[in-house]
Every structure is written in C-alpha cells, then in structure tokens.
Amino acid sequence: MTFFASGFRLCSLRYLLALLLGLTPISEVRPVMAEEADPVAPWVNRQSVNDTAGVLGFLIGQDMAISAISRQHPDLATALRARAVMFDATYGNPMERVETFLKRGVGDQLPKLQEEITAGLAPLLDRQIPRYDAETFLREMDERIEGRLIRDNVLATMLWLKFQADPVVEMDEWAVPYSSAGHPKALGLDVRLKLPRSWKGEEGERPHIVRKWTSQNGAGLDMIMLTVFATPKQAVTLADLQAEVDATGAAGFALEDHRVTDAATLRMDRQPALRVDQEGMLHSMERVMQDRFRTYLVFTETAMLQIQCMASAEQDSPAEALQARFEGLKRLCDRVAGSFVLPQQYE
Structure with missing residues (x-):
C-alpha cells in the first residue's frame, strides 16, 4: 500500500x-x-x-x-x-x-x-x-x-x-453468495441465496430470523429476511397451496392489519412454494409504519422457509411513493428468490 x-x-x-x-x-x-x-x-x-x-x-x-x-x-x-x-x-x-x-x-x-x-x-x-x-x-x-x-x-x-433507482440491476455484477450452513436457526438446512453487495447483512434478533439484509448498507428502509420455521413432518404439496389460493386468495398468510394483494404458487428448487404480496400498517411501540411485503414461502418435509422482502415508509408518507419503491423491491426479491438453492436434496 x-x-x-x-x-x-x-x-x-x-x-x-x-x-x-x-x-x-x-x-x-x-x-x-x-x-x-x-x-x-x-x-x-x-x-x-x-x-x-x-x-x-x-x-x-x-x-x-x-x-x-x-x-x-x-x-x-x-x-x-x-x-x-x-x-x-x-x-x-x-x-x-x-x-x-x-x-x-x-x-x-x-x-x-x-x-x-x-x-x-x-x-x-x-x-x-x-x-x-x-x-x-x-x-x-x-x-x-x-x-x-x-x-x-x-x-x-x-x-x-x-x-437505488432499480436495485435488481446491482445483482448483474455485484451479487454476493450467502449460505445458512451451520447456523443454529436454520434447523440443519443449508439455504443458499445471492444478495446485492450494497445491502448490509446482519444476524436476526428474533428466534426464527436467520439473516436480514437492509438497503443502503444498513441505513435504508427496505429489508430482505430469511426465516426458518419447523413444521410437522407432513408434506405440503403444490396442489395444497393452489387449493388455498383458489379458496381464500392466501388470506391466511396475511399479517395482522394487512391484506393480501396477490398470490401465486410455484416451485423453487423443486420444492412447493407460494408467493404472497401484502400491504398494511406495521405497529412497533408507539410508531406506525406503512409497508408492502413480497414473501416467498418454501415448504420442505420438516420446515417452512420464508424469503421476505419489505418496503416501509412513515405513516403519513405518500402511498404512491412507497408503491414505486416496492415495485423495484419486487424485482429484486424475485431475483433473490430465483437464486434459492437447497443442496441437501441432491446428496
């Protein structure tokens, strides 16, 4: 030097x-x-x-x-x-x-x-x-x-x-790999993803959050989280998920004070999965934020994985501005979800 x-x-x-x-x-x-x-x-x-x-x-x-x-x-x-x-x-x-x-x-x-x-x-x-x-x-x-x-x-x-204007473009040249191998919250699963380099990765404070990434190197209002929940040993099929979408529009997957705006079934690395968009208000202590979520839920034999992408704004911010940011975040979320690999199934 x-x-x-x-x-x-x-x-x-x-x-x-x-x-x-x-x-x-x-x-x-x-x-x-x-x-x-x-x-x-x-x-x-x-x-x-x-x-x-x-x-x-x-x-x-x-x-x-x-x-x-x-x-x-x-x-x-x-x-x-x-x-x-x-x-x-x-x-x-x-x-x-x-x-x-x-x-x-x-x-x-x-x-x-x-x-x-x-x-x-x-x-x-x-x-x-x-x-x-x-x-x-x-x-x-x-x-x-x-x-x-x-x-x-x-x-x-x-x-x-x-x-910032279209964060998914960063993935073309500056994507970085992530593996949950060995993480105690991952319940033995090695979940592999790719994330944009400028999003700061940190440990999740809550029990099921394996990792979270925040825009603007940790200073922004957009976030991607990987969560893992243990489930009973009962296979969830793509047909099961489609039946839920057809019957309720996946309303059962909405958070409190949120409503589902779109839902679709798909497979992610051969696993049955569900994509859910929702919007609503997030209450934290005395603060209220409006938010938009796109969540990919992936079901294995023993766990439910979530790749959750959230854009938030102050309660009195223009909803149109938040939606514009969310459109860009959805494209990034799709790219991150598209990088999902669960290598254990190939062993």
Whole structure:
C-alpha cells in the first residue's frame, strides 16, 4: 500500500469520525423524506449522510492523487486518466451522485465540507511522490475498478447510490453468495441465496430470523429476511397451496392489519412454494409504519422457509411513493428468490 493511498483512508476515516462526533456542521442532517423529490431516492438519515461523506473524502483524495502524480510523472497521466474514466463508468459517476445526495442531507454546508476535506488531504500530496509509489497507485486503480482496495462502507455506498433507482440491476455484477450452513436457526438446512453487495447483512434478533439484509448498507428502509420455521413432518404439496389460493386468495398468510394483494404458487428448487404480496400498517411501540411485503414461502418435509422482502415508509408518507419503491423491491426479491438453492436434496 502506498503512503498516500493509506493516507486517504486515514483522512477519510478522520472526517467520518468527526461527523459522527458532531465536530463539523454536517452532523446536523436535514430531515428529508425520500419521497420529496423522487419516490425511489435514497433515504436521508445520519448514517447514510456519514457513509456518503466518507465516499466524498475517498473520491476527493483519489482525484487529488491522480492530479499530483500526473504533474510529477507526466508519462503516467494518460494511463491515470483512462483509469479515472473507467472508475467513473463502473460506479456511475459517483462524485455527481455523492454531491446530489449530500445536497439533500446537508444543503449549503456541502462546499464547506469539500473545502475541509481538500485542506486536510493537501499536505499528503504536497511532497514528492516516489516513482514506485506512483506506479503502485496506477495498479491500485485497476483494483479499485474491480471493487478491491476500497473500504467496505465506501464500496457499498457507491453501489447503493448507483443502483437505488432499480436495485435488481446491482445483482448483474455485484451479487454476493450467502449460505445458512451451520447456523443454529436454520434447523440443519443449508439455504443458499445471492444478495446485492450494497445491502448490509446482519444476524436476526428474533428466534426464527436467520439473516436480514437492509438497503443502503444498513441505513435504508427496505429489508430482505430469511426465516426458518419447523413444521410437522407432513408434506405440503403444490396442489395444497393452489387449493388455498383458489379458496381464500392466501388470506391466511396475511399479517395482522394487512391484506393480501396477490398470490401465486410455484416451485423453487423443486420444492412447493407460494408467493404472497401484502400491504398494511406495521405497529412497533408507539410508531406506525406503512409497508408492502413480497414473501416467498418454501415448504420442505420438516420446515417452512420464508424469503421476505419489505418496503416501509412513515405513516403519513405518500402511498404512491412507497408503491414505486416496492415495485423495484419486487424485482429484486424475485431475483433473490430465483437464486434459492437447497443442496441437501441432491446428496
């Protein structure tokens, strides 16, 4: 790792810590609803602003390094410019997306933040950069284009900024595998899925939630959960599920204060399954949220698995905006469910 590349990480982290500690004006995040300007715009809160500010530091540092190396080693300038173009293409012009998001979160404080970051990084580059370090940085740019040598939070944030409007597209190049093998809540099942890289995976707090993934690297309002419930040893067939859909529209699978809006039977990796969409209100303590669910229920001989995808919004948010987000989430949910594999059945 070159001295300036490591310095960028340290400086970016220093600013991020300053933000978290409230030492700069950006700690005051404007309360902006995602639906104000764009129904699928990223959710603005303290975490998403802090994460995006970290990306801002990373990008400013990278641009300053390219400029400094190009001045001191002109023969590398063309190759560096080419890498910069490839980087921007890979992450969808991240600086433009970062600035657009931070303007929503901190308003007219953004130029001051950019000045502070630039001033903090300048001393690292106001020195002679050895040829070896310059060539190493050029190679590191290739790694960054491929998603390596970038802190997890920075990479995930650039990805959700790029793919927020249609998160399923992220799965084309940035899907990551998950296996529940060995997890005590999985009841001995090895459930394998693929999820978008920018969705933060965490352990579920409740007894049956094996894993949960939250949009915007954990800062968003959309969630995917994998749950496993033990069932009596009695085979549920596709015909059984179809009969339930025909008789009740799968109303028995609705949560409290929810109604089923669509249901269909299918097979998932040879297992009988049911897809259920529902909408309603979710009550948690004194808070009430409106939500939309798409759930895939998969039945094995001993368990019922659920891949549950949820979009939520404040109670007074426009329902149309929530529905627009849910349409994108449904496409992602279908892609995640399509990656479902239960390898034990092939042993």
